[in-house]
Amino acid sequence: MVSEFKIDKKIIYILSFFILVISVSVAYSYINSDLNYSSNVSMNSHKTSTNNLYDMISYYATPDNMPSKHLTSNSINFYNSSSETNGKGIYTIASTLGNTYPIHYYRGNVDNNNVKFAGYCWQIVRTSDTGGIKIIYNGTYSDDTKCNNTGENSVLTIAKYNSSHSPNYVGYMSGKLYKTNTISKENLNKKYLFSNDVTWNGTKYTLVDTIETTGDWTIDYTSVNNAHHYTCLLDSTALSCSTVYYFQYSDSENGYYTILEEGEKIEDAWAKAMENETDSSIKQYVENWYAESLLDYQSYIEDTIYCNNRKTTSSWNKDKNLNESDKIIHFDSSRRNLLKENINIDLTCDQKDSFTVSDTIGNGKNKYPIGLITFDEAILSGVGDNTTSSYIFTGTPFFTMSPHHYNNTGFSHVFYITGLGHDEMNVGIAQGYRPVISLKNTTTFQSGNGTASDPYIIN
Numbered sequence: 001m002v003s004e005f006k007i008d009k010k011i012i013y014i015l016s017f018f019i020l021v022i023s024v025s026v027a028y029s030y031i032n033s034d035l036n037y038s039s040n041v042s043m044n045s046h047k048t049s050t051n052n053l054y055d056m057i058s059y060y061a062t063p064d065n066m067p068s069k070h071l072t073s074n075s076i077n078f079y080n081s082s083s084e085t086n087g088k089g090i091y092t093i094a095s096t097l098g099n100t101y102p103i104h105y106y107r108g109n110v111d112n113n114n115v116k117f118a119g120y121c122w123q124i125v126r127t128s129d130t131g132g133i134k135i136i137y138n139g140t141y142s143d144d145t146k147c148n149n150t151g152e153n154s155v156l157t158i159a160k161y162n163s164s165h166s167p168n169y170v171g172y173m174s175g176k177l178y179k180t181n182t183i184s185k186e187n188l189n190k191k192y193l194f195s196n197d198v199t200w201n202g203t204k205y206t207l208v209d210t211i212e213t214t215g216d217w218t219i220d221y222t223s224v225n226n227a228h229h230y231t232c233l234l235d236s237t238a239l240s241c242s243t244v245y246y247f248q249y250s251d252s253e254n255g256y257y258t259i260l261e262e263g264e265k266i267e268d269a270w271a272k273a274m275e276n277e278t279d280s281s282i283k284q285y286v287e288n289w290y291a292e293s294l295l296d297y298q299s300y301i302e303d304t305i306y307c308n309n310r311k312t313t314s315s316w317n318k319d320k321n322l323n324e325s326d327k328i329i330h331f332d333s334s335r336r337n338l339l340k341e342n343i344n345i346d347l348t349c350d351q352k353d354s355f356t357v358s359d360t361i362g363n364g365k366n367k368y369p370i371g372l373i374t375f376d377e378a379i380l381s382g383v384g385d386n387t388t389s390s391y392i393f394t395g396t397p398f399f400t401m402s403p404h405h406y407n408n409t410g411f412s413h414v415f416y417i418t419g420l421g422h423d424e425m426n427v428g429i430a431q432g433y434r435p436v437i438s439l440k441n442t443t444t445f446q447s448g449n450g451t452a453s454d455p456y457i458i459n
Contacts, residue, residue, distance in 0.1 A: 053443045053456065054101070054131045057090060057124070061104040065094035070108070078343040081389035081421065082108035082382025093345075101131035101441065103347070105380045110391050114138070114147045114455035116448070117439070118297045121147035121455065123391060125377055131441030132302040136373055137434045138394065147452045154394035155432030156289060161399050161414055162280045164428030168273045169412040170331065170403035172283050172308035172355055172372075173365055175275025178258045180410030185217035185253055191236035194228040198244055200263035205232070205244040212236050221250040225326075229266070249327040249408030256409050274310055276352065276365045280427075282372070282399060286435040290368040294437070298369075300458065303357045304438040306371025307349035308401050309333055331403040333375040333415060334424070345376050373436050375402035375415040378422060385421045393417055398432030399425070 062068045064076050070088040082088050088108030096102040105126035106113045113124040115135055122135035137156055139149030152158065161169075168174035191214065195207035211228050213220035213236075224231075224247050232241035246266050247257045260269055279287075294301065311332040336344050349362075356362025357369050373392075378400055382390035397418045404413040404424035413424040416431050425431055445456040 051444045051446065051459075052441075053133050053439065053445055053458075054127055054441045056445075057104050057127060057133070058092075058102070061090045061092040061102075063094045063097060064091040075342075076107070078345055078379050079384065081384030083389060087382065093347075096129070099129065101127065101129055103127055103129060105377075106391065107380060108382045108391070109389055111452060112450035113391060114448075114450055114452050115445075115458060116141050116147065116455045117300070117458045118294055120293075121149055121452075122437075124450075125373060125392075125436065126380060128302070128304045128438055130302065130304065132304055132438040133441075133443060134304070134377070134436055134438045136392070136436050141455075147455045149394065151395040152432075155396050155398055155434050157285065157433050158396070158430050159281065159285065159433060160430050161282045161425075161427035162412070164412055164426055165410045166273070167270070167329070167406040167412060169280070169427050170406060170414055171274060171276070171310060172280050172306075172353075172401050173276040173278060174273065174280065175277045176269075176272040178269050178273050180248070180256055180258060180408070182410070183255045183257065185221075188213075188217040188220070188255055189215055191215050192231055192233060193236055193238060194224050194247070195230045196227050198230050198265065202263075204240045204242050205230075205260075205263075206240045207232065207244075210239070217255075218252045221252055221255070224250045224255070251327075254409075274352070276363060282401075282433060285433060286370050286372070287367050289435065290370045290437075294368075294370070300439055300443060301369050302438045302440045303361065303366075303369040305349055305354040305356055305362050306366070306401060306436065307347075307374050308353045308355060308403070309346075309349055309374070310353050310403055311350060327408040329406045329408065331405060333402040334404045337375070337422075343379055345379060347374075347376055370435050370437050372399060372401035373434065375400050375422065378415070378417055383417060383422050388419070393419065395419070396432045397425075398434045 065074060067074065070084055072085040076087040080086055089110065090104055090106055093103045103126060106124055115122040115124060119141055121138040121141050123138050125134045125136050127133055138147060139154045141147060163169050166177055166179050168177055191212055193207055193210045193212055196209035198205045198207055207230060211223055229247045231245050231247065232238045233245050234241060244260050245257045246260055247255045249256045258269065309332050312329055314329055352363055354362035355366045355371055356364060357366045358364060378392060381392045383392060397416055400415040402415045404415050406412050412427045414427055415422055416425040444459045446459045448454050448456040450456050
């Protein structure tokens with residue numbers, strides 16, 4: 001009897017151990033399957049049981065500063081394209097996690113960010129800091145093809161961004177026009193006075209800190225580039241003139257200049273050129289399209305910032321020692337890209353360059369709440385050295401609203417999205433237009449799973 005009792009006791013211990021193991025395993029499976037939900041609930045308080053679009057995006061978003069299914073490191077390398085190990089899916093910008101509305105974005109060649117709204121197809125790019133949903137135009141909606149638009153069917157039109165021969169034209173809007181003019185060496189092979197600076201007495205400029213050219217432009221142009229850009233273009237004795245010429249760049253064959261008057265210096269001209277007085281061609285087009293196509297849906301669309309970041313550290317290279325590579329002035333988005341390392345994404349924007357309808361959240365210069373995608377938003381989407389790794393490229397190149405550079409020989413360039421990633425394009429060469437709008441944070445959808453064949457249908 002004693003030995004039988006001991007055997008029974010061992011059996012009880014073994015059975016208890018297996019029950020414990022099974023219980024732990026079941027609990028772990030449940031917790032692990034619900035981990036994404038739990039972690040997201042702790043990070044965002046906007047979860048509801050309705051089909052709120054922001055809430056749905058927020059629920060599936062993963063912080064971009066920790067390893068996850070498609071991110072093997074602690075952060076995404078935005079200089080490189082999206083990949084199975086460098087981010088693919090829905091992410092939250094980690095620095096915004098403490099905000100009322102964290103910013104979430106889609107990245108990679110995903111097929112769950114398609115939306116039907118106002119009879120058109122759109123793709124979700126990211127959310128705004130007010131919980132809105134920024135979406136980019138992706139063609140017309142068809143019951144047969146749904147939102148499977150590619151090539152020219154995915155862009156609104158193909159046209160120029162603006163005219164080209166002025167730094168003004170990198171602007172979504174621009175101010176006083178300062179054209180770049182060209183003068184050949186044949187007309188510069190004389191002795192002239194060039195100066196580092198000028199003064200103004202109310203009627204005339206006077207050259208200050210002058211040099212005299214030799215009459216051989218193939219030699220003289222280097223001295224002009226060497227911080228002596230102002231001239232009256234009269235003769236070697238003329239110190240004063242009512243109109244002054246600023247040589248923004250010179251080479252052995254030509255001088256490239258802009259005309260200044262009424263006491264303007266180059267710093268004044270740059271500031272006036274960057275004012276918001278005249279709409280660009282692309283702004284006129286997308287706002288006219290909004291008036292024709294989206295005005296009846298305006299109650300769904302929020303007023304948010306569309307950034308035309310024109311920050312730069314130089315003004316036509318005044319007081320610089322130039323060489324052949326210095327004839328280009330890079331804007332902020334371009335400078336960050338040219339670092340050839342992990343790009344520093346920046347969604348902030350100066351008031352002057354923040355295009356909005358209301359002047360309380362931006363510059364108030366938009367007639368309607370519509371704009372274009374920025375370079376930074378394109379990089380978030382997974383564009384790097386291969387655009388096919390991002391949902392955003394559908395086969396036809398298109399403009400962003402981020403300035404790239406101004407070439408002092410007279411050409412303005414902005415970022416555009418190509419089949420090989422991103423590049424810069426002369427604003428005077430036609431490319432695709434893909435407008436962007438932002439749906440309000442109260443937006444709900446009645447059906448769909450976000451695929452091109454079954455897009456989210458907005459209520």
